[in-house]
Amino acid sequence: MFEKILIANRGEIACRVIKTARRMGIKTVAVYSDADRNALHVEMADEAVHIGAAPASQSYIVIDRIMGAIRQSGAQAVHPGYGFLSENPKFAQALDAEGVAFVGPPVKAIEAMGDKITSKKIAAEAGVNTVPGYMGLIADAEEAVTISNQIGYPVMIKASAGGGGKGMRIAWTDEEAREGFQSSKNEAASSFGDDRIFIEKFVTQPRHIEIQVLCDAHGNGLYLNERECSIQRRNQKVVEEAPSPFLDPETRRAMGEQAVALAKAVGYTSAGTVEFIVDGAKNFYFLEMNTRLQVEHPVTELITGIDLVEQMIRIAHGEPLTITQDDVKIDGWAIENRLYAEDPYRGFLPSIGRLTRYRPPAEGEMLGGVVRNDTGVYEGGEISMYYDPMIAKLCTWAPTREQAIEVMRNALDSFEVEGIGHNLPFLAAVMDHPRFVSGNITTAFIAEEYPEGFAGVTLPEPALRDIAAACAAMNRVAEIRRSRISGTLDNHERKVGSDWTVSLQGVDHEVTIAADRQGSTVRFADGAEIRVTGSWTPGMTLARMEVNGRPLVLKVGKVSAGFHIRSRGADLKVIVRTPRQAELARLMPEKLPPDTSKLLLCPMPGLVVKINVSEGDEVQDGQALCTVEAMKMENILRAERRGVVKKINAGAGDSLAVDDVIMEFE
Template structure:
């Protein structure tokens, strides 16, 4: 058996592998860059080795430094996690040459499946359904347009070495195809050092379904059910679940058998994922095979009861799989949401900084895979994932219910996060009904996501909690005042809660169990052991359990529930009456400025002082997280001042251009 594992990765996946290794009695080694010196994965490992500067190209992607760390610590095996070097055949070669076990598949599988053109040809030969398209490399934009017209629009342009949504563009006409080819080529070159692009038919209203396979070195190959990954934004998965609410048992079996056939065709060993796209009639087609552990593997673990990392380790050690296909059964339902440091109300711009407050949820059926902690940093150098939140239930409805509750209780401060967006998705009628496609987010939020799109089906919850919390604060203040003044202080219990532009009169009484609140003629009994300063108000209101995040904000309270953030003032009746006459503060007019919507590199600036611009004209291009983002004019105008230059590193809201 393997004695010591070095994880050539960081963050939550490194922590995840360490957990299984320790359970198996295997020693662990972390590697870290300058930015990760105090990271959670470094703290959780038995040993840690510094491997260089913060930029991944100078640390986590340097094969020689990983090999040196193995030799320094005596690690006899490496788990690559996902991303970084996980699908790099040169890394596999280097480990083999050094006599270090790679916990993953062989070079043949990595190389053949890592190239989308080669993998499609192999899949066709293995009897796997494939999408119609042009499987050779496209030479230039003109050829791309000619091929697209022969296949028929819409088409998908894909980087051959691509992944994670980079180097992918959908084109519905010739103009979009030419532009998309240039964008896909540039992103592919920047992200993978390989600018080859191919074209295939774009399946409309598609579902993204993937099969988890596991294979050993003794000829055994099994599949462990499927994962539905259709909820995506810009080709990046947002929510995953197992099993799929769409597949029948017969289609599941066919997809599984084809996946195993593909694995056998490339002598696969270890965990792998075969990804398919399915249409409304359950016709399915091969997309790609990921020769590594997937981000969303926890949902498969929960419904199968298998530890995929342990199986990977045992296979790498030369052991046969301890189970057969007949041993795999799917029990219950699991859902995973990806919690990111990004602002959904500003086009999902990444957010970086220190987690000044961090409290992940817990409870029955709740799992959190994370690589951060309170006081730690979300770095600008890496993927802004905070955690993977996974919930399990006996059926889909229970798993969804637990996810919504867990999102309510996920307390994060110091960086922006996408929990409002995740909660809005979870309670969306289409999601609840299981009517999913990869176009779900684009269809339901065509103009982007905004605070107005966060459902507030229970506005009374904000009023009740604000009133209860305020009464508690006043009672405590009154008690202290009475003690200091030597006489009893009478605390009023009649308030007006002002929130969302409305005012509601309430009466609040403290009880032995919590609070009794009268609101709009209805009596609410709130059972809670909440204490002053606790950011999570967990309670049972008239028999229904819920969690509301609450913080004092100036003279009021900020509450977060079901993805909605509400600012509430709790006023005396007289103060509420006077407040109606207060003037509202008008926000500043920024329409004359082009502001950077994100931190990133200004790679192109297309205007100069005095230029006339038209509505929709591209003004600048910013690169962030290796993705190019085009900034266009909202209105026609004349450039009065240019405040930045190509090559500048920009911060959020930094002025780029000022108009007359």
């Protein structure tokens, strides 16, 4: 077995590979850029090598820099993770020339299947159903428009060397095809060093289901069932699960056998994933093959008990597979939620900054299931604008899908993240959404259910009452502490009353609290009673309560006269007052937010790529005003209404913070 492996990647996937290598007794080498000098994967590895400046184009995707780190460390093998150089045949060739093992497939397989244009041609020649499209290279935006009209809108514009949603756009019109072609080309160049683009028909109402395969160099190949990856935003997967709630055993077997046959046809070895679009009648169409480890591989590991990273390492070492297709079972259900550094209340735009608090739920057993969290960050660490915004993958397993969802709900509520914008509230909302719970999902789920973006969650009345009762009980604990601190010298404490008004989500709840040693009984004005127990004390940022015997986890922040509560995707300001205070508060005027209707504000930290207008220009509703790049994604900012540009405050190349004024209107 290898004695030392270099991981040519960063973040959570580098940490993930290190964990398995450590368990196998293999030493690890991390590589890092200027921005990652203090990163978690650097700390976890046995040794680390600096490879350049913060931009990936000057560090992680520079083959010579990685080769230099290999020579310096004496590593015998390289695991590429995903993204960066993982599907770059030139990198695999460089390793082969150096006599270093590549923990991945052979160069020819990468070239054949890693390139989406070539892979579709091979699949078509092999008789595999493929989505209609244009597989040739596209010269410019006008040719992209011509091809799009020939195929018929809507179309998908994709980077040939792409992955992870980068370099991908959906176009419904000629103008969107022009813009999408240029943005996809730019993103592909900066993310993969390859700006080739192709176009295919966008199949409406599809499900995205992929098959995990394992093949060795001895002619053995098998599939490890499927993963449902239909919940996507901007073509980037957000929630994955295994198995799929849609497939039947016959379709699963047909897709699996076809995936293995395709892999064998190109001499594939290592772990790989064959992606399919599946329609409502369970017809499936080959999309592409990812010749690497997928981001969502943990859910497959959780239902099969097979460590994919270990299998990749053993295959790279020349060992045959020791498992057969009959050994692969489906044990229970697993769900993965991707935690992104992005603000769901600002259109999911990237967020950067310091993690002032980062406390994931404890890995291990929870509510009859299991929690797993693959992460590459730590409390106090910095989220950089230079890399992908995903910072953790929260996974749960349970015997059934219903139980796995419930464990995930509680795990999300137990996840504490502060200092940056993050999508935990959105993930919690998805886990409670009736369509997701029923399994009736497609890749259009987010667009259909959140057409105006995510504006938070409005909890139903029973859930609000539970939170109101819990906050009333917590406030009583806080009042008792305050009364003791402010007690007189002769130890006479201020009496804490039992009548309170709890205000949240625009509703006042008049309650009376009867407390005992075990907890509190909270009585509402209509006579309903809720029993609250728990061990919360002032200062704790997580309250684990039981409400009428049911678990309730609240993220708790302090605000004047109450709490900032986050629960099940809702972000609530809960005010607890005495009846007299509540009466007076109703007389106070409401403070109005400032008027920003005549300003274009930068919605996220980023770099201005292009200003599309000039001062004095008249702009129309929906017109592109400028392009801002953040975390390897280009974002086009458009006019919300008709107007005239009065002043432009930023130019191409400027670095902007959130809410910086880009331009003003008359």
